[in-house]
Amino acid sequence: MTAFTAGVRTATAALALLLTPLLMTACTAPAPPRGETSTAAGTVCAPPQGAPGKESATTIDVIEQAYSCILGNYHSGATLDARSLLAAGFAALTQELNRNGRDLPEAAAPALNGDRKADWAAFETVYRKITDQVPDLRDKLAVATLEAIVAALDHHASWAHDVQQPPDYYDGDGYGLGLEANVNASQADGNLDAAVPPLFVTSVQGGAAQAAGLRPGDVIESINGSAPFIDHKATPAIAALYPQYPQARPVRLRLLRQGSGRRWSVTLKPGLYQRDLAALQVVRSKLLDDDIAYVRVTGFVPDSADRILRAISRLRQGRTLSGVVLDLRGASSSGGGSTEATRLLSAFAHGKVTAYHCTADDTCQSLRTDDTVVLLGLPLVVLTDRGCASACEHFASAVKDLRAGLLVGTRTAGMISGPAQPYLLADNTILSLPDKHHLGPNREVVDQIGVPPDHHVPLTPADAAAGHDPALAKALTLLHK
Numbered sequence: 001m002t003a004f005t006a007g008v009r010t011a012t013a014a015l016a017l018l019l020t021p022l023l024m025t026a027c028t029a030p031a032p033p034r035g036e037t038s039t040a041a042g043t044v045c046a047p048p049q050g051a052p053g054k055e056s057a058t059t060i061d062v063i064e065q066a067y068s069c070i071l072g073n074y075h076s077g078a079t080l081d082a083r084s085l086l087a088a089g090f091a092a093l094t095q096e097l098n099r100n101g102r103d104l105p106e107a108a109a110p111a112l113n114g115d116r117k118a119d120w121a122a123f124e125t126v127y128r129k130i131t132d133q134v135p136d137l138r139d140k141l142a143v144a145t146l147e148a149i150v151a152a153l154d155h156h157a158s159w160a161h162d163v164q165q166p167p168d169y170y171d172g173d174g175y176g177l178g179l180e181a182n183v184n185a186s187q188a189d190g191n192l193d194a195a196v197p198p199l200f201v202t203s204v205q206g207g208a209a210q211a212a213g214l215r216p217g218d219v220i221e222s223i224n225g226s227a228p229f230i231d232h233k234a235t236p237a238i239a240a241l242y243p244q245y246p247q248a249r250p251v252r253l254r255l256l257r258q259g260s261g262r263r264w265s266v267t268l269k270p271g272l273y274q275r276d277l278a279a280l281q282v283v284r285s286k287l288l289d290d291d292i293a294y295v296r297v298t299g300f301v302p303d304s305a306d307r308i309l310r311a312i313s314r315l316r317q318g319r320t321l322s323g324v325v326l327d328l329r330g331a332s333s334s335g336g337g338s339t340e341a342t343r344l345l346s347a348f349a350h351g352k353v354t355a356y357h358c359t360a361d362d363t364c365q366s367l368r369t370d371d372t373v374v375l376l377g378l379p380l381v382v383l384t385d386r387g388c389a390s391a392c393e394h395f396a397s398a399v400k401d402l403r404a405g406l407l408v409g410t411r412t413a414g415m416i417s418g419p420a421q422p423y424l425l426a427d428n429t430i431l432s433l434p435d436k437h438h439l440g441p442n443r444e445v446v447d448q449i450g451v452p453p454d455h456h457v458p459l460t461p462a463d464a465a466a467g468h469d470p471a472l473a474k475a476l477t478l479l480h481k
Contacts, residue, residue, distance in 0.1 A: 045069035045431075048424040055162050056427045058142040060127055063089070066146055066159070066431050067120060069423050074153060074433045076360045083112045085149045086123045092148030093130065096141050102134050150431065154417040154447065155186070156390070161429040166245045166272050174275045175245045177268045178207025179214060182459060183234060184330070184387045185242040186413060192234035194386060194411065194450070199228040199238065200461040207273030212266045214255070217465025221263075222254040243270040258461055285311035291322040292479055293378075294472075300333040300391035305343035312376065323379035323479035325472065328396065329409060330387035337391030338367060338419055345395055346373035348380055348404040355394050356443060357418055357436040364439070380405030381475040384453055389413035396451045397440035406478060407453040409471040414450035 045065055067085060071077045090109050097103045106129050110122035127145070131138045143161070150159045166175055180203045183195045199220045204210050220228060226237035240251050250269045256262070278284065282304055284296040293315040295308050312324060333340070342354045346369040358364040384396050384407050393416040399405045418434035425431055440446050455478070457471040 045072065045423050045425070047422055048430065052424060052428040052430065055429055057139055058146060058161070058427050058429070060124060060131070060142065062425050062427045062429075063127075063142060063146050063149070064120065064124065065425055066149065069425075069431055070149070070153065070157075070433060071116060073421070073423065073435055074157070075418055075435050075437045078360050081114070082116045083114065083119060085152050086112060086119060088152035089145040089149040090123065090126075092144045093127065093141055096137070096144040097130070097134070100134075100137055100140070102137060104130055104133055106130055106133070151190070154434070155191075155415045156417045156420050156432075156434045158420070158432045159429060160432065161427075164246055169272060170274075172275055172277070172280055174205060174207065174273050176207065176243050176270050176273075177209050177241060177251060178205050178211075178273045179203065179209035179241065180205065181220065181238075181241055182464075183228075183238050183241075186389060186415065187234075187386055188239045188242050191413070191415070192236070192238065194414070195229075195234035195238070196458075197229040197232055197234075198461060199234075200464060202459065202464050205273065205275060205279070207271055208268035210273075212268060214266070215257070215465065216467070217258065217461045217463075219256040219258060219461050220253055221256055224252050245270075257465075259465055283307040283311055285315060287315050288325070289322075289476060289480070291320065292325060292476060293321055293323070294325045294327065296327040297331045299331055300337040300340040300395075302340070305340045305347075308344060309347055309373075309376075312378075321378055323381065324376065325381050325383065325475045325479070327383040327472070328388050328392045329383050329385040329471075331392040332387070332389040332413075332415075333391035338394055341391040341394040341398070342367050343370050343373060345398045345402075345404065346370040347376045348399070349402050350375060352398075352402050353441050354398040354402075355441060356439040358439055359436055364443075365436070379479055381478055382407050383471050383475060384409045384412050384451065385459075385471075386410060386413050386450075388451075389415040391416075393446050393451055394438065397444070397446050400451055400454070401441040401444075406455065407451065408455045408457055408475050408478070409453050410456065410458050411452050412446075412450040414446065414448045417447045 045068060070085065071080065071082060074080065094107050097107055106126065110126045112119040112122065131141055146159060150157050179201050182200055182202050187195055201214055201216050201218045201220065203216055204214050223237040223240050226235060228235060228238050248270050250267045252265060252267045254265050282298050282301055286294050288294045293312045295311050297304065297308060345354050350369055350371045352369050353366045354369060355367045356364040357367065380399065382396060382399055382405055388396060389412065393412045396407055396412055400407055416438045418436040418438045420432040420434045423431045423433065438446060455474055457474045459470065463470055
């Protein structure tokens with residue numbers, strides 16, 4: 001997802017108010033068959049056969065193909081009110097016009113009545129009238145529209161197209177302000193409901209933030225003159241902390257350093273910065289208190305489960321361990337996440353269901369432990385936060401439901417909808433859609449809710465400033481009981 005998504009969702013909410021009377025009508029149009037969807041233009045939505053060709057321009061016909069593909073293959077496509085997709089797309093279209101100073105009197109939302117084909121025809125008619133008047137913006141408008149339609153689904157739906165890289169970019173570089181806050185980038189990108197004040201810096205990674213002398217624990221009181229929280233509710237202003245290339249507009253912060261009472265303002269310009277190489281490691285491990293294996297995991301990538309288990313095995317050599325701390329704060333997945341989560345869980349429990357993947361009609365496939373994995377036979381504490389998403393939540397919910405260990409920290413992200421399947425669009429871009437939704441071992445919904453910890457231990461600005469990790473301290477206390 002791109003950085004404009006949070007703004008799109010705000011505009012979508014406003015547009016939804018206009019469409020509310022229409023949205024109350026049930027959508028009864030039949031869904032196209034799964035796995036292969038034909039659009040009105042005859043273009044087929046199907047999994048790619050080999051590597052895609054060179055990317056071509058995104059057009060209204062490609063948007064129509066993606067719209068049909070979503071309705072035919074998304075896990076709730078058969079029951080989805082398609083007007084929500086068109087509302088999101090139209091909101092993004094008008095935002096892009098405004099961003100380029102080219103708003104038009106014809107850019108008013110079409111009337112939608114719940115008939116999928118008729119609604120698409122109405123949308124397309126207005127879309128073409130708009131883009132015919134601003135042909136130089138046609139490509140930008142198409143990209144913004146399709147990105148917003150996909151973003152209206154969930155965080156496991158994505159559209160992969162050419163992404164610009166900054167000049168002089170090197171693999172592993174970061175782009176942005178060079179800081180992380182207790183409200184992370186995923187939350188800022190339209191998932192702010194669970195964010196709680198105050199907003200403060202949790203780490204300084206480099207770039208403008210480091211050059212300006214920011215430190216962990218610094219409280220961010222305003223962003224570009226706007227409060228990050230109003231009446232304890234997070235505002236879209238937080239999204240400015242996480243600009244993506246080519247966004248380069250400076251961000252002005254008003255800061256408070258609680259230890260000294262100092263208040264000051266600083267302007268940070270987004271840019272490239274070199275990340276700490278250690279921070280790029282997926283698995284890092286060390287021994288704590290001479291008998292606790294601590295393993296920090298930044299993502300569930302292919303082979304990550306075996307890397308974690310090898311790290312624990314090395315720490316166990318020549319000593320008796322009292323337990324394992326798996327630090328999954330900020331961990332998500334990238335390829336094979338469910339497989340890795342199940343394999344890792346299998347070192348702590350056998351003969352169990354770790355999750356269910358279900359279709360819209362509640363036909364479910366159970367994911368079971370791999371009992372060829374050797375049980376570790378060690379007490380387990382898992383550290384979680386709002387950055388623990390996707391496969392991380394698969395693992396966390398299984399640990400909690402199966403009583404394989406204890407969760408310490410804060411609630412997980414609530415961003416797990418199911419494994420995504422790729423579909424090739426006519427412009428040689430890839431649309432990925434989850435065709436099943438995820439349930440925990442107790443058949444509970446985790447998506448949009450998250451997994452609550454057994455011990456709620458949030459980080460405070462004072463903790464961050466002092467370099468104190470209260471969740472880890474609690475984990476060590478639990479394992480030494």
